[in-house]
Amino acid sequence: MSKHIQAIRGMHDILPEVMPHWHHLEDNARRILTNYGYAEIRTPIVEMSELFKRSIGEVTDIVEKEMYSFEDRNGDQLSLRPEGTASCVRAVIEHGLVMQTQRLWYRGPMFRHERPQRGRYRQFNQIGAEVFGLTGPDIDLELILLTARLWQDLGLNGLRLELNSLGDPEERRRYREDLVAFLSARRAHLDPESQRRLETNPLRVLDAKHPETQAAIADAPSLLEHLGETSRTHFATIRQGLDQAGIAYRINTRLVRGLDYYNRTVFEWITEDLGAQGTVCAGGRYDGLVEQLGGRATPAVGFALGMERLVELIALAEPTRRARAHAYLVAVGERAEAASMPLAERLRDALPQLCLIRHSGGGSFKSQFKKADKSGARCALILGESELEQDLIGVKSLRDDSGQQQFDFDTLVAFLARELGGDPNQT
RNA sequence: GUGGACGUAGCUCAGGUGGUAGAGCGCAGGAUUGUGAUUCCUGUGGUCGUGGGUUCGAGCCCCAUCGUCCACCCCA
Known part of the structure; x- marks a missing residue:
């Protein structure tokens, strides 16, 4: 075995026997996205490292320790993309697509240097969608309804929707002050990583799993109570739309997401059937990112789903799916x-x-x-x-x-x- | 990056306390010389992850190394 060359750790072959499940996912996703008016975009898997640092955030785990980065022959710092949104935004700015509203979707491999485990790979595939130029809560809602339709057509039940609002930057700044004051008073009860985050990214302390930390922050101030009128209405409109569509959801005030660029709406679809890595799809609004990357100020929303995780759920639901010749x-x-x-x-x-x-x-x-x-x-x-x-x-x-x-x-x-x-x- | 479990045939796995490898499935052929999926019979199949060490002798014991899985961290 060791004499043979093997696949790189965390980078797996997808074999013919499971391909029918992949096609089931890909066919349904493409059909639904296309029918909602989303156009496909394909971007390179390698970008300037700077793009990800500026979009995802310098102090996130992804940028700090998970990127596949290397120096090109001409000295450029390049990285394999760890997610799709940054590349998509870059392409949209570069080609002047922000001048009009755009509904876009993409599919392809992403790369993160993490320790592999069930549902987590170093090369993994995502399907994502991004909408540019629309501020309204209706478009956030459309994305959630689109994903709900996908689960339905794939034959997946038992996915749970969790929802939160992060407010706008000003609201979050005020909340952050309150939170830092609250956390500083209990600093001794926080785990070391959370203590570090208190300095660098205090909101992330909220979704720490560490039991003592959780106990210490049980009655932390809630971001939802710091929302202004506009954010509050935005959030309420989405909730109404979900109720109207008959889609159950849970408000999770601890849901803050790992990437820095989100504001207002954030959501996750979660399963209990895949072990520790339960998030199958996640997304949110990122109104500041386009401007932050040098484009003209353009609101945006999007989501990404993990194809390996969904394929595993699909296979669980319908194990015998296979290709048949006539x-x-x-x-x-x-x-x-x-x-x-x-x-x-x-x-x-x-x-x-x-x-x-x-x-x-x-x-x-x-x-x-x-x-x-x-x-x-x-x-x-x-x-x-x-x-x-x-x-x-x-x-x-x-x-x-x-x-x-x-x-x-x-x-x-x-x-x-x-x-x-x-x-x-x-x- | 941390912890735990595990690497034996193409696949799933057996192999008490060390005595030169087994089963099921698969694959090939036959029972049925023009017919599959069922049944029966026969055959094919492994430098026991790799490298060292202990021993008369190691799949089994010791060390190292690589890999896989699960969890932590984090995330899709």
């Missing part, structure tokens, strides 16, 4: 083997939707039928000496006992056309 072409004997490729191509010409596997490698009828069955195909097409002599093709169903029939080419095409009703890539 037909598997069996050919025994020299003449039949020679005839099978032209036959397969004629069928593909006649039926572009046909998913047909042509047997290769010879073998007896028995062994070819075994392969046909393993492939998951609905039926076997049979080409042997007797079929060749009569200029017919045998068709045997592999999924029921409807027996075997002989068709000429045109009748076979008509028969297969009827079989094509369903999607070959689903169960």
